[in-house]
Amino acid sequence: MAPALDHGRPPASKSVLSRPRSGGGGRRGRLRAAVMVGALLAGAGVTSAAAAGAPAAATTRYDNDDPTQYWNRVLLQTFRNARGWDASPGKLSRSGAMVFAAVYNAESAYQYTYKTLKYEPYLDKPFKYADKHARPGPNEQERLIDRTAYRMISQLYPSDRAYIDAKYRARTGRSPYAYDPLDRLVVDRVIRQINRSRAGDGSRNPATYHGNTTTPGAWRPTGGADCTKKSDAVTPNWGKVRPFVLRSGSQFRPPTLRGFTNYADLVASPEYARQRDEVRRLGAVDSTERTYEQTVIGWFWDHDLDGTYHPPGQLLELTGIVAKKFRLGTYDTTRLFAASALSLADAGIAAWDSKFDSPIKLWRPVSAIHATGNLGWEPLSADRAGLPFTPCFPAWTSGHANFTGAWATAMQRFFGRDRVSFIAHSEDPHTLQAFRLMSSFSQVATEGEFSRIYLGVHFRWDAEDGRQIGTNVAKYVSANSLLPIRSGRPHHG
Numbered sequence: 001m002a003p004a005l006d007h008g009r010p011p012a013s014k015s016v017l018s019r020p021r022s023g024g025g026g027r028r029g030r031l032r033a034a035v036m037v038g039a040l041l042a043g044a045g046v047t048s049a050a051a052a053g054a055p056a057a058a059t060t061r062y063d064n065d066d067p068t069q070y071w072n073r074v075l076l077q078t079f080r081n082a083r084g085w086d087a088s089p090g091k092l093s094r095s096g097a098m099v100f101a102a103v104y105n106a107e108s109a110y111q112y113t114y115k116t117l118k119y120e121p122y123l124d125k126p127f128k129y130a131d132k133h134a135r136p137g138p139n140e141q142e143r144l145i146d147r148t149a150y151r152m153i154s155q156l157y158p159s160d161r162a163y164i165d166a167k168y169r170a171r172t173g174r175s176p177y178a179y180d181p182l183d184r185l186v187v188d189r190v191i192r193q194i195n196r197s198r199a200g201d202g203s204r205n206p207a208t209y210h211g212n213t214t215t216p217g218a219w220r221p222t223g224g225a226d227c228t229k230k231s232d233a234v235t236p237n238w239g240k241v242r243p244f245v246l247r248s249g250s251q252f253r254p255p256t257l258r259g260f261t262n263y264a265d266l267v268a269s270p271e272y273a274r275q276r277d278e279v280r281r282l283g284a285v286d287s288t289e290r291t292y293e294q295t296v297i298g299w300f301w302d303h304d305l306d307g308t309y310h311p312p313g314q315l316l317e318l319t320g321i322v323a324k325k326f327r328l329g330t331y332d333t334t335r336l337f338a339a340s341a342l343s344l345a346d347a348g349i350a351a352w353d354s355k356f357d358s359p360i361k362l363w364r365p366v367s368a369i370h371a372t373g374n375l376g377w378e379p380l381s382a383d384r385a386g387l388p389f390t391p392c393f394p395a396w397t398s399g400h401a402n403f404t405g406a407w408a409t410a411m412q413r414f415f416g417r418d419r420v421s422f423i424a425h426s427e428d429p430h431t432l433q434a435f436r437l438m439s440s441f442s443q444v445a446t447e448g449e450f451s452r453i454y455l456g457v458h459f460r461w462d463a464e465d466g467r468q469i470g471t472n473v474a475k476y477v478s479a480n481s482l483l484p485i486r487s488g489r490p491h492h493g
Contacts, residue, residue, distance in 0.1 A: 005348050013187060014215055015218040018168070021488070024459055031483070038421070039082055039284075045252065047096075055361065059348055059485070061321055061383070064085060064213075064432045066144055066323075066330060066332070066333050067142045067145035067171075067330070068100070068103055068145060068149070068334050068337050069320050069323070069324070070167075071099070071103070071145070071149035071150070072100075072316055072317070072319075072320050072337065073320075074149070074153060074163075074164060075095070075099055075149075075153055075168045076154070076313045076316065076317060077091050077160075077163065078095075078153060078157040078160045078164070078459055079095075079309040079310055079312070079313040080307055080308060080309050080313075081131075081157070081159075081160055081163075082157075082306070085137070085235055085305050087236045088178050088234050088238070088312060088354055089310060089312055089348050089351075089399050089403070089448065090203075090235050090238040090241065090348040090349065090351075090352055091255045092233065092310055092313065092342045092344040093138070093240070093341070093347070093348040093403070094198075094203055094345050094473070095157075095271065095311040095349070096134055096312055096313075096316055096341040096344060097176075097244050097338075097342050097344070097345035098102035098152055098198060098336045099149060099154065099156070099341070100190060100334070100337040100340075100341040100342075101122045101123075101151055101194055101341070101342065102148050102149070102152045102193075102194045103145055103148050103149050103152075103334050103336050103337070104121065104122055104124055104149040104150075104334045104335055104337070104338035104482070105123070105124075105143070105148075105190045105193065106122045106144045106145060106147075106186055106187060106190045107109045107144065107145060107330070107334040107335075108120075108121035108126050109121075109127055109128070109129055109142050109144070109186050109189075109190070109358065110136070110140070110144055110186075111124060111126075111331060112126035112127065112128055112391075113128045113129055113130050113134065114134070114135075114136060115326045116331075116487060117485060118484060119335055119482050119483065119485060120481075120482060120483050120484075120485060122338060122342070122481060122482060123193060123194075123197055124193060124338075125278060130178060130183040130185075131184050131332070132176060132286040137214050140149075140182070141262065141330060142330075143172075143180060143182055144182055144186055144187065145204055145255065145334070146168065146171060146172055147180060147183060147187045148186075148187050148190055149186045150164065150176055151187060151191050151265040152191060152194065154176075155191070155195075159277075159399050161341055164176075176430065182375065183231065184246070190452070198242075200242075201241055202237065202240050202241040202461060203236040203238075203241050203485075204241055204292045205241075207236070207237055208230075208231035208233070209230050209231060209233035209236040209356070210230065210231075210233040210362055211230065211236075211356075212361075213230045213261050216263060216264075216267050217252070217263030217264075217266050217267040217360070217362065217363055217368075217370060218225070218263055218340075218360075218361055218363060219361045219363045219364070219367075219393070219395070219403070220234075220363060221391075221392065221396040222364050222366055222367060222390040222392065223245065223366075223388070224383065224387065224388070225389075226392060227392035229338045229468050230377050230432050231306065233356075233392055233393050233394075234391070234392050234393050235352060235358070235393075236352075236356045236393070238349060238352035238353075238356075239350070239351075239352040239353030239354070239355065239356050239357045240353070241349050241355070243345075243346045243349050243350075244342045244346055244477075245342055245346055245377075245476065245477045245480055245481045246346045246350070246473060246476060246477070249346075249350050249352070249353035249357070250350075250351040250353050250357065251350070251476070252350060252468075252469045252472040252473060252475075252476075253350065253353055253354045253469065253473075254356075254465060255305070256358070256359060256360075257358065257359075257360045257362065257461065257465075258271070258461055259332055259394050259446075260467075261358060261359055261360075262359075263360060264358075267361060267463065268389040271461075275459040275460045275461060276365065276368050276369060276372075276459070278371075278453065278459075278460060279453055279456055279458070279459055279460075280374070280377060281292050281363040281469045282453055282456075283379050283380055283381075283453055283454060283455060283456025283457070284293065284378065284380065284381050284456060285376055285378045285379060285382070285388070286378075287380070288403045288405075290380075290454055291349060294378070294450075294454045294456065295429075295432065295456060296432045296433055297428070297432045297447045297450065298353075298380060298381075298451045298452075298454035298455040299430045299432055299451075299455075300426045300431050300432070300433055300436055300447070300450040300451070301314070301400060301404070301426070301428075301429055301447055301448045302381070302426075302428040302430065302451065302455060303426075303427070303428050303430075304389065304391055304420035304430070304458045305383060305384060305389070305428070305429065307384075307429075307443075308427055308428060308429070309380070309427065311399065311400055311403045311404075311448075312344050312402055312403060314340075314425075314426065314427075315340065315344060315403060315404065315407040315444075316337070316340065316341065316425055317342070317424070317425060318422075318444070319336060319337055319340040319407075319411075320337075320490070321422055321423065321424070321425070322336075322411060322420070322422055323336050325339070325422050326415070331418065332486075333412075335412055335482055336428075337388075338408070338482060339410050339413075339414055339477070339478065339482055340407060340410050340411070342481060342482075343406040343407065343409070343410040343470075343473060343474040343478070343483075344403055344406055344407060344410075344476050346406070346407075346454075346473050346476075346477060347402040347403055347405070347406035347469070347470045347473045347474070348399065348402070348403065349471070350402060350469050350473050351398070351399040351402035351403075351466060351469065352393075352399075352472070354397040354465070355393055355394040355395075355396065355397065355399075356393070358396070360396065360397040361396075362396040362459070362462070363394070363395065364390050364394075364395050364457060364458075365379065365390075365395070365456055365457065365458065366378070366379055366390050366456070366457075370433075371469075374472050378456075379455060379456025379457055380454065380455045380456050381455040381457050382430065385427055390456075390457050391457065395457075395458055395459060395462045396459070396461065396462045396465065396466075397465045397466035397469060398446050398449070398458045398462040398463045398465075398467075399461075399466065400447040400449070400451060400452050400458075400466070400467030401448060401452065401458075401462070401464075401465075401467040402446075402465045402466045402469055402470035402472060402473070403470060404444050404445045404447070404448025404466070404467070404470065405445045405448070405449065405466065405467035405468070405469070405470030405471045405474070406446060406448060406470035406471065406473050406474040406477075407441075407442040407445070407470075407474070408442050408444050408445035408474075408480075409445075409470070409473075409475055409478070410440050410478060412442070412475040413474065413475070413478035414478070418441050418442050419438050419439065420438075420439075420440060420441060421438065421440075422437075423435050423437055423438070424436045424438050424444065445467055445470075445471070448467075449464070449466070449467045450463055
């Protein structure tokens with residue numbers, strides 16, 4: 001039986017839902033807005049937006065559509081279009097963090113300018129772009145988000161520029177290349193800020209994997225068209241990428257995989273044998289022990305294949321679903337997306353740190369099971385043609401478990417509660433359910449965690465340890481970024 005919908009409200013002291021919406025957000029506020037008076041912070045004279053060449057009101061506008069939600073859908077399509085290493089979970093989650101950190105900082109500038117700022121921006125102090133007598137201009141808040149999101153997504157995915165341009169025109173009725181004074185006043189500054197923070201972060205490291213792939217227990221290619229040699233390992237240096245909020249990718253990595261420091265001791269242990277047998281039984285394509293519900297869970301959270309929005313995209317879509325459920329205003333929606341995206345990006349870095357930078361680079365279940373002589377065993381996981389598929393990187397820890405654990409924790413911290421009902425969505429080509437009722441944020445983490453065992457691509461400790469790392473990442477991100485501004489506390493980066 002499906003769990004009952006939970007319409008209870010969280011305690012006022014913990015939840016964003018109890019806070020009043022900012023006066024600048026929402027359609028009604030936009031329609032009441034007066035003409036904006038803009039000025040550069042660096043001492044420029046007071047200038048009205050109209051005199052500075054402000055664009056006329058858009059001829060086409062989806063007034064009932066939150067701008068951050070709109071650009072999230074555009075971003076997810078670029079995720080679907082990505083291929084190769086550009087479609088790797090780490091790179092996609094980095095893009096999401098850059099887009100939504102930029103959007104949130106642009107929104108923070110708007111709130112600070114009009115004296116409604118409630119939360120610290122990401123990285124730096126907030127800035128004003130108009131004098132103290134200014135009032136917001138027509139659609140100013142949405143224009144800021146539209147321009148910022150458009151610029152950042154276009155920068156990250158230049159090969160999709162025609163599509164991104166078309167989506168901008170569809171939303172605003174204007175060319176994305178048309179003059180808007182908000183570019184000079186705000187958007188250029190925000191884009192430079194995010195780009196400076198990510199310059200030289202290690203995300204473009206092209207080095208391939210050259211580690212040990214022959215010792216029993218050590219990762220080796222798992223077959224298929226894209227995983228035949230060790231150099232096919234996907235983004236092996238991603239764990240060294242500079243995080244967005246964490247101090248380092250290894251900050252929450254256990255010192256060893258359950259105490260094992262060498263492959264010989266690991267593969268000889270009873271616990272390894274139990275976990276190998278569990279995934280052999282539950283994760284086989286022809287398993288007679290895996291339940292229908294477990295099969296549903298396995299496929300629902302998969303999204304390993306190109307052409308999908310991949311795990312980071314599924315969770316960013318889910319962020320939007322939750323924001324809509326709670327009818328968040330524009331300001332809180334930008335903050336929720338930033339909190340979610342920053343947690344996902346750092347969880348991806350932490351996951352790859354454990355995969356490639358720990359003493360043991362654990363082989364996948366298919367390699368472990370074949371090593372016992374059971375060469376006919378195949379995982380449930382498959383490509384679009386139905387052929388066996390295992391992601392081309394080490395097993396410990398599970399990236400899916402890292403991501404879903406981080407996402408669930410970010411949501412819990414934002415809303416001050418866990419038990420919330422909402423409908424999750426899957427676009428995996430093999431999914432048996434396009435939509436699935438969730439009764440809590442932690443249900444997402446639990447299903448994401450164990451889905452990988454049911455698909456036959458991870459061991460239990462991969463899932464459990466991955467979820468714990470992701471949980472710790474999001475707790476740290478929530479405690480150290482986008483914090484409420486307390487009375488008497490100065491703004492800081």
